Amino acid sequence: MASATASISATSIVPRDLKAVQIAAVRHLEPSISTSTASNAPSRRRWAAARPLRAVEPGRRGEAVAAPAAAAAAGAVVEGEKRREEVDEVVDYEKLAAELENASPLEIIDKALERFGNDIAIAFSGAEDVALIEYAHLTGRPFRVFSLDTGRLNPETYRFFDEVEKHYGIRIEYMFPDAVEVQALVRSKGLFSFYEDGHQECCRVRKVRPLRRALSGLKAWITGQRKDQSPGTRAHIPVVQVDPSFEGMDGGIGSLVKWNPVANVEGKDIWNFLRTMEVPVNSLHSQGYVSIGCEPCTRPVLPGQHEREGRWWWEDAKAKECGLHKGNIAQEADMLGTNANGATAISSVNGTPDIFETEAIINLSRPGIENLLRLESRADPWIVVLYAPWCQFCQGMEASYMELAEKLSGSGVKVGKFQADGEQKPFAQEELQLGSFPTILFFPTHSSRPIKYPSERRDVDSLLAFVNALR
Template identity: 55%
Template sequence: MALDVFDVPKLAEEYAGKSPQQILKLALDQYDDLWLSFSGADDIVVLDMAWKINPQIKVFTLDTGRLHPETYQFLEKVRKHYGIQLEILSPDQQALEAYVKEKGLFDFYESGHGECCGVRKIAPLRRKLAGVDAWITGQRKDQSPGTRSHVPVIEVDGGFSGPGRELIKFNPLANYTSEDVWNYIRMLEIPYNSLHERGFVSIGCEPCTRPILPNQHEREGRWWWEEATQKECGLHAGNLIAKG
């Protein structure tokens, strides 16, 4: 059984005050072809929650080819810790080779990160989501108050739905804060990326991520050379733009 798209706004309102586990239970009950997107950062919490409800949860991650060594090590640690198959999505080889040949390896410092993210992240994700019914993310409202402050717990994915096909997106941690996430990690002693111990909070590709200073917002460590309003890679931008 799947959700009627017309019921999604009502369900989002109904579940806005419910726990992440209740939102995940709804998702898992409604969809067989449901995938969890895991980035190797603090969304380990949503993976842990989902796995405890259904150890057969299907999980994918994006390997851009530019991740930190610590992130690759963490992905393998997670795979073994939970005993799950972790589907690795990679960029199209020809598209990536053409981009690098034309623009080089560090064009994003001059031209912005949009094109690089498009090749390394958005295209592989679009390819994956074209064949699924629903997906789960770890995004939170407090990750980027300027662009994610209105993230609902359930939504029709405006960025990756297609003609005659509505993709449903679950954001069970939407109302969690960074403090909530780290209280969960510490209390249950689940794995986390060792980069967090070195001041990295929001972790992406190695060239585009750096530690933050005290009292800086976590997204200030991402694409720091760009305006604050540009600190999205495009994975969720279609939905964020749609909400204004």
Template identity: 60%
Template sequence: MTDIDTLRQSLEDQSPRAILKEAFRRYDNIALSFSGAEDVALIEMAHKLTDNLQVFTLDTGRLHPETYEFIETVRTHYGIHIEILFPDAAEVQDLVNRKGLFSFYEDGHSECCGIRKVSPLRRKLATVDAWITGQRKDQSPGTRHDVPVVQEDPTFSGPDRTLVKFNPLANWSSKEVWDYIRMSEAPYNTLHERGFISIGCQPCTRPVLPGQHEREGRWWWEEATKKECGLHAGNLIARS
């Protein structure tokens, strides 16, 4: 069994590429979660390190048209298979029929994200031994400050199963991510050219103004410390 603390200490000051290389060396059944700029930077690195690259993305049914175009662009640019995960149709139908299409503006985004994001992700992660995310420490006030480069997943591990989570970009800034994207000429979501920085579902994402934190464009009607959809909420729990 991997000693996560020892592994984290050995990788803490390593480059994202070195962290990815070690992740692929240790785990054959490992998948990379893809949605935004950070993730495409990881794909740019990872596709050169392994011939067994598993990439998946969540289609909530509420994404921007530009995001769907971005997913297809990444698939063709790298010649990779991207597994698209969908929410349970009956659960979505029940939520919408009970509460309408925009209930999250009234009672928070947790229920909708739980159905459209967390549940399909949980099903996927039950099939792998480890996963890779694009989380960065400076991404969200109060919730991602302590993101380690590797951890036992606090959200999706269970009493009889340890899921390992790699966050190779934990120590990078947004500038470092974008410098790498420009240098490598990696594709990116065209919404970034219109002031969108952190991009999620269309009803819950808006551009940010100069000087605003990137996460202020997500769930802007809610408190800054609640701006997680549940995929990485365990980082907040781990700090309490």
């Protein structure tokens, strides 16, 4: 499969007057998106007569053959380069989110595609995310689509993917999990370990890491998150934000922008829109499935049940996230504010779930870290993260740090963590060089002074390079 940076799919270059008609028609549907206004939207059959630029020969889907399309595309490339130069400017995304709070999904997606061009892609999960593709199609701009194939999806979902590709004349770029990692997980724990020890490990291998690879080739992505999907974790998502969990192609915190154009749209209105526009939908929806994920972890919901109750139904209903949107999880610490260097307030928040939980990472107590600090000659070198469970940047590096621990297992380098918020923070600031969360320290075998990791890059390769340079 092509890399995440490769062009995935592009809509036809719609003539400017037709684009205006399409946008005006859909805006007439919003925000209520009522099916009663279906007659106001031009039918896809009428569009076909006005869109000769996507004519495709059988067996060569995705190749535009009309000369005008090439000229239009060339102009779009020039405009896109200008827009990408503008993207490099510093943008206040909190302010932009406030400005777009009452905008329609069509307007938000149009703004996102205009700003980021080929450096943004739609994350398509095989459920009602097809609405995002429809909105992108209506803008008349080229767009890209990717999806995560975990290897455990329903047959109906795979058929749905094919329908969507044919309907829009696009190619979806599929991201797959690493075969070696899947093999190791299944051989050590079996095919259904997630029923016994939680779904996070399986999702990390099959979804989170493939997503990280996809996003590393982008500057922004578009998701189908809605506030009403999961009140416990998605109630406060903005329509656009700096991604708190993942990094983009430029690397480092703040290098990826996340667009959530349907954040303020209710599920019923999404479905009215899909019916009005007569787009393909997953056949599982007609069997009682609402939120659709992997086959072993998804089941239909009964009347009156919330849609997320069909996902990981054996777990706590208040925190049903697989890790793709972990930065959403609302913590009381978010209300405490941050200081200039990004560290949050001193007091720890009771009840916040711990992070970096794996057998490969040693949880150091205060006496433990003090002992490690006093040793002038250690049997093994250590790498230790000073963290706060509620810190979004700590949460954002959780997967990479856990992967680092797995890679260093058996290498002679010990991997540890020390919770340095609350009453431990003054000690960590004075003795452990804590400036902001997370702070990463390397304790060599023959030095009493730990070495602080200086970079904002917290991907596993950068961390491993740091360790290998000092071990």
